[in-house]
Amino acid sequence: MKQIVIVGAGPTGAALALLLVKRNIKVTLIEAAKSFNRIFRGEGLMPSGLDAIAQMELSTILKNVPNRQLDGWEFIIEDRQLFRVDEPMGADRPCTLVSQPPLLETLIRECQQYQEFEFIQGISVTDLLSKEDRFTGVKLADGREIAADLVIGADGRNSVIRQRAGLELVKQPKNIDLLWFKLPAHDRFVKDNLFCAIAKNNRGFSVFHGAEAGKLHLAWVLSADKKIDLKNTNWAETFAALSPSWLADHFRSCADKIETPIKLSVAIGRCPRWWKSGVILLGDAAHPMSPIRAQGINMAFRDVIVTANHLVPLLKAEASQEAIDLALAKIQAEREPEIIRAQKLQRNEAIRAELIKNNPIIRSLLSLFAPLVGNIIKQKWVKEQYEMRQGITEVKLVV
Numbered sequence: 001m002k003q004i005v006i007v008g009a010g011p012t013g014a015a016l017a018l019l020l021v022k023r024n025i026k027v028t029l030i031e032a033a034k035s036f037n038r039i040f041r042g043e044g045l046m047p048s049g050l051d052a053i054a055q056m057e058l059s060t061i062l063k064n065v066p067n068r069q070l071d072g073w074e075f076i077i078e079d080r081q082l083f084r085v086d087e088p089m090g091a092d093r094p095c096t097l098v099s100q101p102p103l104l105e106t107l108i109r110e111c112q113q114y115q116e117f118e119f120i121q122g123i124s125v126t127d128l129l130s131k132e133d134r135f136t137g138v139k140l141a142d143g144r145e146i147a148a149d150l151v152i153g154a155d156g157r158n159s160v161i162r163q164r165a166g167l168e169l170v171k172q173p174k175n176i177d178l179l180w181f182k183l184p185a186h187d188r189f190v191k192d193n194l195f196c197a198i199a200k201n202n203r204g205f206s207v208f209h210g211a212e213a214g215k216l217h218l219a220w221v222l223s224a225d226k227k228i229d230l231k232n233t234n235w236a237e238t239f240a241a242l243s244p245s246w247l248a249d250h251f252r253s254c255a256d257k258i259e260t261p262i263k264l265s266v267a268i269g270r271c272p273r274w275w276k277s278g279v280i281l282l283g284d285a286a287h288p289m290s291p292i293r294a295q296g297i298n299m300a301f302r303d304v305i306v307t308a309n310h311l312v313p314l315l316k317a318e319a320s321q322e323a324i325d326l327a328l329a330k331i332q333a334e335r336e337p338e339i340i341r342a343q344k345l346q347r348n349e350a351i352r353a354e355l356i357k358n359n360p361i362i363r364s365l366l367s368l369f370a371p372l373v374g375n376i377i378k379q380k381w382v383k384e385q386y387e388m389r390q391g392i393t394e395v396k397l398v399v
């Protein structure tokens with residue numbers, strides 16, 4: 001029986017492991033982190049990601065994982081609402097926030113029902129093993145070596161597998177840093193969970209109610225704030241100064257409960273080549289995604305489906321290594337167009353947001369004429385979101 005080693009139990013690695021073991025394929029999944037709670041993990045799933053979950057027959061599992069639907073999107077510029085759009089924006093499912101640590105734990109528990117599954121947690125993979133011109137397994141930090149017919153690098157944006165395989169990552173030129181805050185929720189977000197993007201005085205942030213009960217998430221972009229004194233900033237006042245009065249009052253009233261933020265470096269890019277003989281990169285390891293419009297987990301699940309479609313028949317038939325390598329090229333060819341397009345759409349959104357944030361004339365005009373132009377801008381924005389919400393290419397699980 002062929003042995004697959006998957007490195008990284010994020011959405012890509014955990015979902016792929018489950019699809020494979022359910023089809024009687026032997027998988028060793030290796031996760032560096034001791035607990036899924038230790039790392040920051042995104043939550044937003046678009047209709048295309050929820051569709052992938054349904055195709056993988058995981059919708060019932062999802063019901064037992066804390067999740068919360070988004071009710072809409074709101075853009076506030078210089079204290080004035082530019083527009084609001086209600087979910088599901090023409091789709092059959094609304095964008096939904098799903099708490100990732102319990103989702104991953106649930107996927108791993110499901111995998112553990114199958115004897116083909118082995119999980120090694122709390123130890124990182126440090127290197128690839130190779131023989132002649134093929135990668136043949138992985139080396140762990142504790143010195144263990146695990147042989148594999150195929151290594152799948154699902155180890156995220158700083159992928160060790162990518163580096164050890166000598167696969168290049170072409171990064172988008174402007175990476176950003178984010179501060180990610182959590183704070184108590186305001187009633188208004190509990191009743192009407194808007195993803196609010198706020199821009200004022202060359203600054204801006206996004207805020208929404210996360211999957212976890214009673215918690216707001218707030219993302220603050222650091223790129224334009226290089227001089228900000230992170231330790232001594234009064235964050236409640238900083239957020240309040242940019243917010244409409246009801247939200248400003250909330251920030252001030254819960255000032256002492258705003259949790260210390262996590263600093264996240266957002267690296268965005270794509271590998272020109274995702275594979276070499278015996279190894280393939282998937283998810284963020286192959287194409288680190290920007291957080292804009294919650295694409296990364298959705299793309300990860302869709303990579304997983306396409307990979308299963310190509311690999312399962314070959315692995316079951318004990319196909320030759322050459323046939324497996326050929327399938328790796330096909331996986332990249334099938335997934336690449338969607339990734340390129342999604343990253344382009346994310347970049348367009350980022351450029352537009354920067355323009356609004358940094359240009360006082362545009363902000364003033366948008367705010368002043370919001371009642372006149374808001375609806376036109378809304379229609380255009382909704383149209384542009386279609387591909388990022390529904391997916392760009394057709395992805396159907398056929399194995």
Ligand SMILES: Cc1cc2nc3c(=O)[nH]c(=O)nc-3n(C[C@H](O)[C@H](O)[C@H](O)COP(=O)(O)OP(=O)(O)OC[C@H]3O[C@@H](n4cnc5c(N)ncnc54)[C@H](O)[C@@H]3O)c2cc1C
Nearest residue numbers: 008010011012032042043044125156283284291294296297
């Ligand atoms: C601030 C921010 C917010 C985001 N929000 C969203 C969102 O709301 N919705 C969305 O769809 N996407 C979001 N994203 C993107 C999303 O998080 C990623 O695209 C997605 O997590 C990729 O999944 P993955 O499994 O490929 O990688 P990851 O989720 O990064 O998982 C990789 C796993 O590999 C493990 N690992 C790493 N190195 C090793 C090693 N050497 N050995 C063993 N294990 C290893 C890690 O511990 C980790 O568990 C966000 C990204 C950022 C930066």
